[in-house]
Amino acid sequence: MVALVAPLVLVPPGKQGKKIVVQVGSRILAFVKVVDGRGVVFPPSQHKYMNLLPYTKSSYIDVRPATAQVLSTVPAEQLADSAVFVVEGVDVGSAHLTFNATLASKKVISSWPAEIQVFAPLKMIPKYITLLPTTTFQILSTGGPLPQASIAYSIGNATVASVDGGGLIEALVPGNTTVIGKAQALDPVTGHVTTFSEDVVYVQVLKLRGIKIFMPFTRLLAGMECLSSGNILPMVCKQHRRTVPVSVYEKAGISIQEEQDFAAIMHTWNPGQGVIRLTAKCPPGFCTPDEAVFTDQVQVQVLPALQLLNPPDGFFLLPHNGVARIITNRDGTSHMSYKLLNDVEGQSVVTLRSQGEVLSSVVNGHAVVMVTALEEELGLNQTVVVHVEVRPVASISLLPVSIPQAAPNSKQFDFADVPLGQRLNRYDIVQVSPGAANGSYIVKAAKQGDAILKIWVSAQPHISDFIRVRVGYAIIPSLANIHLGTKICFTTHLAEDQPGWWTTGDQGLLHIQPETGVAMALSTGRAVVYHKIKDIIDTHTELTVARIHDITFNLTRELPHFTNGPS
Numbered sequence: 389m390v391a392l393v394a395p396l397v398l399v400p401p402g403k404q405g406k407k408i409v410v411q412v413g414s415r416i417l418a419f420v421k422v423v424d425g426r427g428v429v430f431p432p433s434q435h436k437y438m439n440l441l442p443y444t445k446s447s448y449i450d451v452r453p454a455t456a457q458v459l460s461t462v463p464a465e466q467l468a469d470s471a472v473f474v475v476e477g478v479d480v481g482s483a484h485l486t487f488n489a490t491l492a493s494k495k496v497i498s499s500w501p502a503e504i505q506v507f508a509p510l511k512m513i514p515k516y517i518t519l520l521p522t523t524t525f526q527i528l529s530t531g532g533p534l535p536q537a538s539i540a541y542s543i544g545n546a547t548v549a550s551v552d553g554g555g556l557i558e559a560l561v562p563g564n565t566t567v568i569g570k571a572q573a574l575d576p577v578t579g580h581v582t583t584f585s586e587d588v589v590y591v592q593v594l595k596l597r598g599i600k601i602f603m604p605f606t607r608l609l610a611g612m613e614c615l616s617s618g619n620i621l622p623m624v625c626k627q628h629r630r631t632v633p634v635s636v637y638e639k640a641g642i643s644i645q646e647e648q649d650f651a652a653i654m655h656t657w658n659p660g661q662g663v664i665r666l667t668a669k670c671p672p673g674f675c676t677p678d679e680a681v682f683t684d685q686v687q688v689q690v691l692p693a694l695q696l697l698n699p700p701d702g703f704f705l706l707p708h709n710g711v712a713r714i715i716t717n718r719d720g721t722s723h724m725s726y727k728l729l730n731d732v733e734g735q736s737v738v739t740l741r742s743q744g745e746v747l748s749s750v751v752n753g754h755a756v757v758m759v760t761a762l763e764e765e766l767g768l769n770q771t772v773v774v775h776v777e778v779r780p781v782a783s784i785s786l787l788p789v790s791i792p793q794a795a796p797n798s799k800q801f802d803f804a805d806v807p808l809g810q811r812l813n814r815y816d817i818v819q820v821s822p823g824a825a826n827g828s829y830i831v832k833a834a835k836q837g838d839a840i841l842k843i844w845v846s847a848q849p850h851i852s853d854f855i856r857v858r859v860g861y862a863i864i865p866s867l868a869n870i871h872l873g874t875k876i877c878f879t880t881h882l883a884e885d886q887p888g889w890w891t892t893g894d895q896g897l898l899h900i901q902p903e904t905g906v907a908m909a910l911s912t913g914r915a916v917v918y919h920k921i922k923d924i925i926d927t928h929t930e931l932t933v934a935r936i937h938d939i940t941f942n943l944t945r946e947l948p949h950f951t952n953g954p955s
Contacts, residue, residue: 407503409533409573410449410477411585417454417462418442419470420487420499429469438489442473443498446483448506450476477506507533510571510585512555513811518592519549519559521673525813527555532571532585540570548593554816559593566590596675599668599682604783607689608656611701656690663687704776706738706748707806714744714759714774722761722770729756729773738776748778781806786843786853807846814839818857833859863919863929870909871936878905880919880927888921897933909933 410416422430422440430438442451454462454472462472475485484501491497508531517525529539541551545565550558557567571585654664665685672679704712714726726744737753738746746757754777761770810820810829817837823830831841836859844852863880870876878890878900889902898915900907907917912935918928 407505408475409505409507409584410475411509412477412480412506413509415474415476417458418451418473418475418485418502419466420473421470422489431469432467432471435471435489438491440471440487440489442485443488444483444485446481448477448479448481448483449485449504450478451485452476475504479506480508481506505533507531507537507584510539510569510587512567512569512587512589514589516590516592517557518594519557520596521559521561521593524556524558526815527551527557527567527569527589528811528815529555529569529587531587533573537571537573537584540572542568542570544568549591556814557591559591562594564590564592595673596668596670596682599666599684601664601666601684601686603664603686603688606686611656613655654688656688659690661687661689699774702772702774704746704774706746706776706778707781708748708750708778710748710778712746712776714746714757716759716761716772718761718770719744725760725762727758727760729758737778746776748776752778752780754778781845781848781851783851784808784843784845784853786841786855809844809846809849811842812839813842817859831857836860861929862927863917866929867931868929869932869934871934872909872912873936874933875906875908876931878907878917878919878929880905882919882921882925882927886921888919891918891920892916893918898931907931 408416420440422435422438424430444451452474454474458474459467459472466472483504483506485504486501487499489497510529510531513528513530517527519525527541532539539555541553541555543549543551543565544567545563547561548563548565549560549567551567555567555569567589569587569589570583572581572583574581656662663685665683668682670678670680670682675682699712699714704714706712716724718724724744726740728738728740736749737751737755738748738757740757741747744759754775757774757776759772759774808822812818812820814837817834817839818841819832819834820841821830821832822828829841829843839857839859840854841857842852842854844850862882863878865876865878868876880888890900890905890907891902892898892900892907893916894913897909897911897913898907898917899910900917905919909931912933915931915933916928917931918926920926
């Protein structure tokens with residue numbers, strides 16, 4: 389940075405400041421020379437008479453004169469003609485820094501502004517990764533200078549695992565290793581490729597030594613649905629014949645092979661006891677001992693549930709700051725009133741709003757609400773008692789349609805709006821974003837393949853769940869190319885048990901039968917084929933119809949010649 393101290397002398401052409409980068413929490417040195425219009429450098433001892441000061445409008449950086457300890461590390465030849473300042477990155481952003489010198493005539497001469505980018509340190513997520521042989525996991529990297537920085541990955545022990553340029557780790561053999569990521573870019577000052585920030589991830593590869601069924605609760609209520617964790621691909625998951633497992637994928641209308649089924653829903657029908665048994669058959673090189681068969685089982689006790697009015701069992705289970713509405717079959721018919729009888733534990737657990745809304749507080753406890761329906765024509769009052777229980781979140785279950793959340797008594801919340809975190813092992817296959825509905829996520833397919841999604845409670849990361857997401861084409865054939873006059877049959881595997889219909893955007897180009905999906909090309913061009921299932925899903929694909937340019941006849945002994953004349 390150069391500040392000129394001379395009347396009517398400005399910054400010479402071509403001396404513009406260069407873009408400088410600094411990491412948040414790190415410091416760099418700024419060397420400032422003060423020269424006159426003839427190019428003579430003023431020694432630092434005279435800077436105090438010029439009131440040489442830094443100036444910036446940004447809070448992203450902090451600029452201070454260098455201390456004696458810092459100056460002791462600077463070469464003497466630089467101290468002879470330069471003032472030294474320490475620039476520290478405070479927050480992520482871009483700042484402009486200039487230095488001002490004041491002449492005896494009170495005129496202020498300024499240096500050319502230097503642009504300083506403050507970037508966040510490189511961070512690779514997660515910090516610790518445990519994999520089985522042949523499995524993969526993709527690291528998520530954030531931070532580093534933008535936009536020019538690229539992340540270079542390297543592996544500490546290439547025999548244990550490998551990593552590619554996209555941060556995709558593949559486990560090879562059991563052992564421990566590290567993955568080092570470096571944010572590298574062209575240094576604008578030196579002109580060389582420089583590592584500005586780096587981070588490390590610790591990878592452990594091990595063989596499976598056993599399996600364990602995890603259930604937060606083994607005492608459940610009749611009429612409940614509970615998620616039973618599945619397998620580790622390509623193991624086979626089975627359950628005891630006394631249970632009634634239903635695949636979460638089957639419930640959502642998604643077809644998947646049995647050995648890749650990641651989770652199942654267990655229904656509790658009647659009071660009694662049942663056993664869930666899990667069997668895992670290992671392929672070669674996956675477990676210790678090799679090709680082992682692991683089993684585990686959990687005994688579940690099912691208790692009778694209360695049967696009352698809405699809510700179905702007469703109980704609302706709410707998280708902190710949750711809202712629920714009491715609904716009865718007399719709503720809209722009778723005059724309804726709601727009264728909070730008491731807080732059973734003597735504390736303010738809930739408050740009542742209009743139209744039967746119940747708002748829970750941040751206090752755990754149990755309250756009772758009396759609902760009264762006044763039948764004016766009969767002169768009769770009917771009452772029902774609704775119990776409201778407020779508890780913290782204890783577990784979550786990730787399904788293809790929503791994310792139910794459960795309290796410590798294993799019941800699902802009637803309403804839950806708990807902040808959640810989410811992570812994918814393959815960001816190149818799908819992208820996930822929060823949905824508008826409570827506890828929902830939107831999954832966008834990027835390319836064919838399998839990915840695993842993890843969801844956890846932000847305030848309690850140990851409360852988590854996983855699900856496998858498979859991406860494929862919805863309509864077969866997809867992006868087809870046919871010739872004029874050709875017949876083609878479209879099929880889909882989405883919600884096969886639901887009736888749907890086929891349509892096209894151009895009836896003059898393509899005729900399609902709504903029920904069967906059989907279509908005929910009527911003219912050339914491009915058409916869009918739609919398959920719709922009412923209130924469930926709409927999907928489409930594109931079809932290209934081309935003209936027939938050449939016809940070839942193969943003459944054989946059976947067909948030595950041909951003619952278009954009458955036979």
